[in-house]
Amino acid sequence: MEWTLEVIAVPVTDLDRAKAFYEDQCGFRADIDASFFGDTGRFVQLTPPGSRCSIVLESGMPDSPGQSRMVPGSLQGLQLCVTDIEAARAELVGRGVEVTPVLHVDASGWAEGRGEERWNSFLFFQDPDGNGWAVQEAPVPLAER
Known part of the structure; x- marks a missing residue:
């Protein structure tokens, strides 16, 4: 069985500002920009050029079982x-x-x-x-x- 790293969640405060930064300034491709739970939740998935691994920016998603939400700016490395x-x-x-x-x-x-x-x-x-x-x-x- 292969285990591939495909998506990394990046904690941000403003989805539109972060999407613009990653898409316009870093050159990432916006793959998905979708709302869920009506309009109370949203996620944006972006992929660096040539990569199979994407990042996801989200708001309104419930915490995953056993995990707490990351603070914007806390993801390093x-x-x-x-x-x-x-x-x-x-x-x-x-x-x-x-x-x-x-x-x-x-x-x-x-x-x-x-x-x-x-x-x-x-x-x-x-x-x-x-x-x-x-x-x-x-x-x-x-x-x-």
Whole structure:
């Protein structure tokens, strides 16, 4: 049996503002924007370009059994992977997203610039609620070189 990660819930305060940020500024595709329970609930599902995993923004959904609702801005460490970190940074900046410079990890912590290892180049940004994203330049698999 395969277990695939397909959807991640991102807690936000304003669905329309968050949808605009992810769709217009991050370039995610809006797959679903639907109301439920009459008009008291709504969810928006968006997918990053080339990804099989989506995010969902929602309001009016009852808490899941045994789980409490996340606070907007509390989700940190979401990570997108790209093959060209500089091009990804330029695209986000061109769309108006505030991003860090390209950074890498060394013995003293985070340092500006690309890392020597092919996996060690990152940038970071936040959505309007403060949910934190990382973008990593992921190595191209050996089979694709």
